[in-house]
């Protein structure tokens with residue numbers, strides 16, 4: 001194993017939300033629920049969508065949020081965010097399904113729903129909610145992320161390096177060289 005194989009890289013999939021472009025049409029909810037219906041596209045039920053649009057028509061606020069992780073308890077965050085002259089509650093931006101609200105629960109079973117970025121085989125070019133959003137409030141983004149190797153990955157790299165040295169020079173020669181090095185310190 002070489003150092004270059006240990007550097008962990010992954011593709012991070014994101015959806016950028018521009019709330020000032022959202023009209024509250026809810027096409028994203030319908031597209032998501034249709035894609036996740038069984039059989040696929042057999043029904044449309046926004047209550048089964050993994051994206052919900054928080055709508056406050058009086059204050060002209062529309063915030064699409066995607067379902068994240070389930071949380072069994074309410075948080076204590078009750079902040080108000082003022083953006084562009086409008087006031088949004090903290091819940092407007094939260095993707096959790098929690099006891100405070102009935103978002104992101106499968107209507108029949110009550111089980112939590114979570115956005116899976118429309119994982120499918122073959123992969124989609126863009127998730128369905130993005131494709132359905134004609135006003136352009138949702139934009140699909142892919143970016144590569146690298147991260148530092150974890151301790152167990154570093155250890156595996158070290159062991160792989162030692163093994164190749166043993167194969168090349170022999171165990172005795174390696175021990176002798178290491179012994180000289182440690183004495184020199």
Ligand code: SF4
Nearest residue numbers: 032115117118127129
């Ligand atoms: S990415 Fe797919 S699963 Fe996630 S909210 Fe959009 S349509 Fe639903």
Ligand code: SF4
Nearest residue numbers: 022023025026028133
């Ligand atoms: S489809 Fe786009 S504009 Fe319509 S509600 Fe969803 S995010 Fe907003």
